[in-house]
Amino acid sequence: MNYGPLLFFGIFLTIASSWCGLVLIPQLQFGGQQAVKLESGEQYPPVRPGGAQRGEAVYRANGCIYCHSQQVRAAEFGADIKRNWGTRRTVALDYIRDKPVMLGTMRTGPDLSNIGVRNPSRSWQLTHLFNPQSTSAGSVMPPFGFLFETRKAGQRPAPDALQLPAPFNPPPGFEVVPTQAANDLVDYLLSLKANVPLPEAK
């Protein structure tokens, strides 16, 4: 193998093959997928409202993907559906509005494909984000206190102040309120719903 051009040609050809196979063909096969119209007349997947779109950026910036997947495997593969992480497997259509697609490869925490269905309580989500130990003792999830503001309480507590259980509550006269970023993040989490029945997910 002392012939340089042959070597170059082989090196070029091998990478070109996988680029065609794993990049180009998927793009041609399902890269142009469009939202569908459901029987109810709504579009699926729906466009995320502004808060949820900003929340997607908070999710991305703080690396939630490193511990949470957003994909439900089929009923006969793994225990995803038995764990109530979804009612059906997720399919390509579920992701076409995601920027970027954050499938995830790790489940240090549970899957979040349907967190908006499984736990739609805004106050639970906020309390959990502020300090995961307050709702899930023994969790290894980091606290996201920096998305909240601990401030002096006024005459009346703010309407959105967190109701924290005993050891986690702020000192007397103080209250914990979510910042815009925390509310956006929860908007995003509550928008995660991959439960619309689709023919290809049966």
Add this chain to the structure above:
Amino acid sequence: MSSTPSTSLLKALSPSDHDEDLVQRKALLAEIDASCRLPVLLFFICGTLWLLVGTLFALITSWKMHHPDLLGNIAWLTFGRVRPVHLNTVIFGFASEVAIGVSLWLMCRLCRVTLMHKWIIIMAAVFWNVGVVVGVLGILAGDNTGIEWLEFPPYASPILFFSYALIAVWGIITFRFRREKHLYVSQWYLLAALLWFPWLYSSANIMLIMDPVRGTVQSAVNWWFAHNVLGLWFTPIGLAAIYYFIPKVTGKPIHSYYLSALGFWSLALFYNWNGGHHLVGGPMPAWLVTVSIVASVMMTIPVVTVGINHHLTMKGSFHMLRHSPTLRFMVFGGMNYTVASLHGVLSALRSVSEVTHFTHHTISHAHTGMYAFFTMVMFGSMYYIIPRLTLREWPSAMLIRVHFWFTALGIILYMGPLTLGGILQGYAMLNPDVPFLDVVKLTVPYLKIRTVAGIIIAIGHTAFFINLTWIILRQLQPYRQPTRMIIAATRNAINPALP
């Protein structure tokens, strides 16, 4: 040292030619090393500094996994930011920089040409480091792209790409000017890596960040890229180094040319199709995942071929492990290449992946490949190259021993328990009767062992850093006495049969 009978006969008949030849070869080697000195050392020193930064972030990340309150309320030090900073500093800071340094030096040595216009490479090194600094600050500031292995924000990656283009073009130009007509197996791998990486990096950046494709095509591109960073960038350079240094240190040629060729072309054919096995069970077409699993299984061919070839080259020379740090790191790395790859073949299978995907098992596997194989091979290479660039010997044999044993035992302590913990975690997750929080608690002891392993590895890195600083300081002092390195260089020059 053996030499081929024909050359020695010729030399015996014509001693004057021999002397001239020897002097010329010696002069050429000295000239090549001198031309590489500044640029290659720059990559090695900066790479080692990134290694320390990356190790620090690794320890913070690992600690947070069992004590999430550590630095918990500082936005830029939250888990989801320090983890990608760890990955990107060790991949693009440490591993890539040292890999570039080793590749350039090997290329010059094997082509028998000096590194021309070295200021181009020095400039590339500066740009590369600026790119990594900007990228790391970007991630800490919250500009993570959200794409695994490609977290650097869009304002950092073009700097890296520009720098890389300079390096790749320069590597190929050096190759065009080669004086040695015979192409050694290491050169195949180096050329391949130099050409594959820009294709990967530019494709992924364009299709995922600049003008993103839609939906899960992103995931296909993402894992085609991410797996190939290991498969088509680090692995070929690691193998090129093993192919060069084992014969160099043992004084024996590679066992089989045909096995080398088979190993190279089968790797080139199969490795780049592996990426889809990261998406087993995911919302992807079945064919895409299946074709990647098939390619992953086919990886057995290059791995076993290369393993046999290296083993048969080493056979009879294992006693040299006691004295040569380079060889010790190379052999440890080479053995772990086999372990990591065969482990990867197993993990790609659907039945195994059902359990181990989404668990710490994968993290452990990634460290077997990136650390136990590649990083150890790079350490071994630096132990050989740096004394030849500085013309000084390593100041402390003790520090080298500390480096080897702490990193080797540390990574074994990392891999074993975390692999086991991952498997247990996987089985627990498959059982819907086990509450999720119990699955989390089950993994905590293994995560703590991982932190201990990380601390042990960090001690090894510190030892290397001290030795490196020391030898550089010695280099800055006036030259006092000839070292054994000169003698070794002379011996190598006499024997042209060796690479």
